[in-house]
Amino acid sequence: xxxxxxxxxxxxxxxxxxxxxxxxxxxxxxxxxxxxxxxxxxxxxxxxxxxxxxxxxxxxxxxxxxxxxxxxxxxxxxxxxxxxxxxxxxxxxxxxxxxxxxxxxxxxxxxxxxxxxxxxxxxxxxxxxxxxxxxxxxxxxxxxxxxxxxxxxxxxxxxxxxxxxxxxxxxxxxxxxxxxxxxxxxxxxxxxxxxxxxxxxxxxxxxxxxxxxxxxxxxxxxxxxxxxxxxxxxxxxxxxxxxxxxxxxxxxxxxxxxxxxx
Amino acid sequence: xxxxxxxxxxxxxxxxxxxxxxxxxxxxxxxxxxxxxxxxxxxxxxxxxxxxxxxxxxxxxxxxxxxxxxxxxxxxxxxxxxxxxxxxxxxxxxxxxxxxxxxxxxxxxxxxxxxxxxxxxxxxxxxxxxxxxxxxxxxxxxxxxxxxxxxxxxxxxxxxxxxxxxxxxxxxxxxxxxxxxxxxxxxxxxxxxxxxxxxxxxxxxxxxxxxxxxxxxxxxxxxxxxxxxxxxxxxxxxxxxxxxxxxxxxxxxxxxxxxxxxxxxxxxxxxxxxxxxxxxxxxxxxxxxxxxxxxxxxxxxxxxxxxxxx
Numbered sequence: 001x002x003x004x005x006x007x008x009x010x011x012x013x014x015x016x017x018x019x020x021x022x023x024x025x026x027x028x029x030x031x032x033x034x035x036x037x038x039x040x041x042x043x044x045x046x047x048x049x050x051x052x053x054x055x056x057x058x059x060x061x062x063x064x065x066x067x068x069x070x071x072x073x074x075x076x077x078x079x080x081x082x083x084x085x086x087x088x089x090x091x092x093x094x095x096x097x098x099x100x101x102x103x104x105x106x107x108x109x110x111x112x113x114x115x116x117x118x119x120x121x122x123x124x125x126x127x128x129x130x131x132x133x134x135x136x137x138x139x140x141x142x143x144x145x146x147x148x149x150x151x152x153x154x155x156x157x158x159x160x161x162x163x164x165x166x167x168x169x170x171x172x173x174x175x176x177x178x179x180x181x182x183x184x185x186x187x188x189x190x191x192x193x194x195x196x197x198x199x200x201x202x203x204x205x206x207x208x209x210x211x212x213x214x215x216x217x218x219x220x221x222x223x224x225x226x227x228x229x230x231x232x233x234x235x236x237x238x239x240x241x242x243x244x245x246x247x248x249x250x251x252x253x254x255x256x257x258x259x260x261x262x
Numbered sequence: 263x264x265x266x267x268x269x270x271x272x273x274x275x276x277x278x279x280x281x282x283x284x285x286x287x288x289x290x291x292x293x294x295x296x297x298x299x300x301x302x303x304x305x306x307x308x309x310x311x312x313x314x315x316x317x318x319x320x321x322x323x324x325x326x327x328x329x330x331x332x333x334x335x336x337x338x339x340x341x342x343x344x345x346x347x348x349x350x351x352x353x354x355x356x357x358x359x360x361x362x363x364x365x366x367x368x369x370x371x372x373x374x375x376x377x378x379x380x381x382x383x384x385x386x387x388x389x390x391x392x393x394x395x396x397x398x399x400x401x402x403x404x405x406x407x408x409x410x411x412x413x414x415x416x417x418x419x420x421x422x423x424x425x426x427x428x429x430x431x432x433x434x435x436x437x438x439x440x441x442x443x444x445x446x447x448x449x450x451x452x453x454x455x456x457x458x459x460x461x462x463x464x465x466x467x468x469x470x471x472x473x474x475x476x477x478x479x480x481x482x483x484x485x486x487x488x489x490x491x492x493x494x495x496x497x498x499x500x501x502x503x504x505x506x507x508x509x510x511x512x513x514x515x516x517x518x519x520x521x522x523x524x525x526x527x528x529x530x531x532x533x534x535x536x537x538x539x540x541x542x543x544x545x546x547x548x549x550x551x552x553x554x555x556x557x558x559x560x561x562x563x564x565x566x567x568x569x570x571x572x
Contacts, residue, residue: 015376018369019394022452028409029401042412086300093293101297104304110502110559111552112510114528118548119311121535122318142307145300174293203403205513209532222404226517230408238402245400249393 026242033235040229051232055240058231064221065237071133071217072202075140079201080194082141083148088182090149091156092164108146116143117210124211131213139211140204144197151196155189156182188256195248202241312552319545330539337542344546348530352550355527356558358440358515359508362447366455366504367497369448374459374496375489379466395456403450407517410446411437414518438520446514454503462496463489498566506555527551 036046056062090101108116120139121131129135159182167177183190205219212220222234322335345352377391398406413420414436421437424430436442466489474484490497512528519525527547534544 011372012376012380014369014372018373018452019391021369021449022373022398023394024413025406025409025449026397026401028412029405032409032412042408042415082300082303085296089293089295089297089300093297095294101301104301104309108304108308110506110556112506112528112555114510114512114531115312115315115548115552116308118531118535118544119315120307122541122545123307123311123314125541126314126318138307141303145303149300174295178296199399203399205404206511206528210535219402219404222402222408223513223517226404226408230405234402235405238405241402242397242400246393246397253389 029235030239030242033232033239035232035235037229037232041232041235042229051236055233055236058233060216061221061231061233061237064216064218067133067216068202068218071136071140071208072198074137075144075201076194076198078137079141079144079148079197080190083145083193083197084152084186084190086145087149087152088156088178088186091153092161105146105149108143109150113143113204113206114210117207120207121210131211132215135211135213136208136215136217139207140201143204143207144200147200148193148197151193152186152189155186155192159185191252199245315545316549318541319549321542321545323542330541332541340542340546341550344543345550347543348527348547351525351527351530352547352554354525355509355551356554358444358447358524358526359505359511361444362451362508363455363501363505365444365448366452367501370452370455370459370500374456374463377456378460378463379468379471382464382468392460395453395460398453404513404517407446407450407513410442410449411518414442414445438518438524440519440524442518443515443524443526446518447508447511450511450514451504451508454507455500458499458503459493459496462493462499466492494566498563502559502562506559509555510551 032041032044033051034047034049035041035044036048036050038045051057086101086105090098090105117139120135120142124131124135163181163185164177167181168174172180203219204217205223208217208220209223216224218234218237222230225231225234317334318332319340320334320336320338321332321340322337324331324333327333373391373395377388377395381388381391412418415421416435416437421430421435424436425432425434430436436445470488470492471484474488475481479487510528512526512532515524515526516529531544531547531551534540534547
């Protein structure tokens with residue numbers, strides 16, 4: 001019995017250490033948004049609210065943030081639309097080549113970002129497309145698409161196909177059946193997939209670095225300034241996004257709880 | 263839909279059994295049309311670029327041309343030349359990624375176990391712990407990597423403690439070492455390990471653990487013979503989701519490593535493209551990376567699926 005009790009304590013202790021490991025760097029990121037930073041913001045030099053009072057105070061940091069938000073919003077819209085349709089089609093239709101389509105969706109997720117970025121770059125170069133906002137969006141839609149498909153497919157699997165057959169019996173066209181029956185039921189799953197796509201796009205560095213040319217996103221700004229010193233404003237923006245994301249999670253949780261039938 | 267209509271057409275064409283004209287095309291073909299835009303997108307912006315990458319890897323330098331000028335060719339020598347020059351970085355990437363994957367499994371398994379089994383029946387605690395696991399995604403990946411640079415710095419507490427414990431020699435350091443890169447990689451992809459482990463452990467029936475204890479198995483034996491095999495799908499998914507991005511990552515190795523002994527293949531590909539404008543070598547290395555990952559993943563999934571883990 002002592003062994004059982006020992007094991008009972010050891011596992012949570014190890015798990016807690018794991019959570020500390022996971023959270024300490026976040027604490028650093030937030031803490032150093034309050035640092036009276038010198039040139040590099042790597043060493044603690046004292047508490048100040050300067051960076052929070054003036055979040056756009058560092059050159060180009062807010063332009064980079066706006067760039068990331070624009071790319072994130074457009075890519076999320078396109079990837080979610082394409083991915084949700086693809087997920088419904090894959091989950092419901094029976095056709096030859098279904099395995100091939102599943103593989104096509106899986107492969108981008110099994111490919112390291114550096115290969116995705118390199119492949120897109122060679123394509124853009126061979127088409128002589130100028131790199132910038134457009135090429136970044138094209139790239140982000142591509143790598144977000146598969147994740148949207150996986151997330152929405154999981155939701156489609158929980159739907160009763162009889163609902164769509166009922167719509168078909170009532171002479172709804174497949175499109176009407178989709179928009180009036182399937183889509184509203186899938187909406188929570190599609191919303192979750194969109195949030196996932198946005199967070200993937202917003203935080204992406206490697207694919208962006210390959211496809212952006214002179215266009216700067218927030219992660220690219222931070223990476224490029226790492227050699228010279230990251231302004232504390234970058235930490236302010238990242239901390240604010242963190243709080244915002246937590247709020248979204250809490251609100252979604254509360255709303256979904258309130259809606260759940262008891 | 264009434265039970266009667268459902269019974270009238272077991273799997274038949276919708277509406278046909280009831281003597282009505284079938285809706286045009288039927289539901290199946292309508293669904294088939296839904297996949298067209300997404301499939302086209304992936305063909306044009308995933309399959310085609312990989313094809314262009316493959317073609318680029320065989321390009322040859324234009325004789326007497328400027329830097330970065332290449333012409334279509336079938337110069338297979340690009341591959342042996344690239345490998346002869348960059349095999350250490352390629353091997354190192356797989357080594358670092360493997361080390362980080364094992365470390366993430368060791369750190370992540372207790373976390374997933376506590377969330378899924380110990381916190382079972384307490385949805386509020388479970389929800390909170392899952393949010394903590396995904397919390398890193400809410401802040402910038404690169405700023406978190408910079409935080410590791412600060413945590414592992416020479417005058418930081420971690421290095422101080424390790425020196426005091428004689429784990430590190432008095433002048434030992436972690437910054438700009440392989441250890442720092444592996445710590446960074448482990449950290450970066452840990453949530454991708456924990457989430458699938460959690461998903462598979464959540465389905466674990468606690469009565470099986472009780473049964474193990476009833477049959478006089480020690481907790482360790484119960485874990486080895488019951489829990490671990492039943493969480494195998496989570497282990498496979500988690501290790502893949504950690505290993506694949508870790509092999510290609512170069513944010514950790516360039517921010518936490520040095521310029522010689524920790525360089526990973528992603529850094530080489532990036533530098534070949536943007537600093538040296540040597541597209542064929544960069545493309546050849548990318549192709550080698552993609553193919554070796556696909557071969558490794560296929561072999562791993564086969565092996566895990568047939569012998570060890572089921």
